[in-house]
Amino acid sequence: METIIFYILSIVILVFSVLTVTTKKILRAxxxxxxxxxxxxxxxxxxxxNFLAAVQLTVYAGGIVVxxxxxILLTHQINTNLDKIxxxxxxxxxxxxxxxxxxxxxxxxxxxxxxxxxQATDSSIxxxxxxxxxxxxxxxxxxxxxxxxxxxxxxxxxxxxxxxEEA
Amino acid sequence: xxxxxxYGFLTRKNLITMLMSIELILNAVNINFVxxxxxxxxxxMQGHFFSMFIIGIAAAEAAVAIAIIINIYRNIxxxxxxxxxxxxx
Numbered sequence: 520m521e522t523i524i525f526y527i528l529s530i531v532i533l534v535f536s537v538l539t540v541t542t543k544k545i546l547r548a549x550x551x552x553x554x555x556x557x558x559x560x561x562x563x564x565x566x567x568x569n570f571l572a573a574v575q576l577t578v579y580a581g582g583i584v585v586x587x588x589x590x591i592l593l594t595h596q597i598n599t600n601l602d603k604i605x606x607x608x609x610x611x612x613x614x615x616x617x618x619x620x621x622x623x624x625x626x627x628x629x630x631x632x633x634x635x636x637x638q639a640t641d642s643s644i645x646x647x648x649x650x651x652x653x654x655x656x657x658x659x660x661x662x663x664x665x666x667x668x669x670x671x672x673x674x675x676x677x678x679x680x681x682x683x684e685e686a
Numbered sequence: 687x688x689x690x691x692x693y694g695f696l697t698r699k700n701l702i703t704m705l706m707s708i709e710l711i712l713n714a715v716n717i718n719f720v721x722x723x724x725x726x727x728x729x730x731m732q733g734h735f736f737s738m739f740i741i742g743i744a745a746a747e748a749a750v751a752i753a754i755i756i757n758i759y760r761n762i763x764x765x766x767x768x769x770x771x772x773x774x775x
Binding site: 555568571578582586594659662673 | 705706707709710713716717720721724734735737738739741742743744745746747748749750752753754755756757759
């Protein structure tokens with residue numbers, strides 16, 4: 520059962536991500552991106568990482584996609600199609616990404632993955648909060664603080680950049 | 687999926703579609719981190735936390751990028767990469 524769900528989700532992710540980069544209408548690309556992100560959250564739910572899935576849904580699907588759609592509406596007429604990309608560029612992209620896929624797959628097939636049978640730590644919200652704020656061996660207080668400062672800086676920077684210039 | 691994103695990044699001309707390709711790439715990496723964490727090292731949670739930090743950074747990056755894009759659009763009325771060859775206006 521889990522395998523079937525996993526295959527459905529991964530097929531959804533692959534198909535919609537191809538559609539995202541190939542579709543002609545930019546707004547449709549944003550909607551396909553939304554589907555990809557939703558299916559990713561589904562995979563996290565399947566792994567039992569509930570908190571990560573919730574973060575994925577709220578930040579990506581709720582925040583970033585809405586932001587992208589807003590910027591599309593601000594900068595485009597919705598009905599305009601994207602320009603044709605020239606064939607040379609498409610061929611170059613396909614060749615380079617195909618080479619990359621080949622490299623990764625050949626490496627992965629030669630590597631022996633050892634599935635671990637260790638006891639899984641709890642991934643409840645309680646445990647996550649404890650780990651994020653503890654400064655002991657397995658704590659993540661330093662990256663937590665760094666990313667909070669980074670988010671503040673990004674917010675201020677975005678406001679300053681997008682602000683209308685005063686005369 | 688990573689390489690689909692990379693393909694999109696190489697072929698698209700529009701800044702916003704390039705941003706969407708970047709989101710695809712980050713998502714692919716996140717899925718890999720979480721899957722490895724789940725099946726190979728379930729006793730600790732590094733992949734989990736790393737994915738969370740990647741999501742946070744992606745949000746910040748998207749906000750800044752869209753602010754820059756809107757500003758460019760306001761200045762030169764166009765957001766295709768080829769037309770942005772001037773740094774001053």
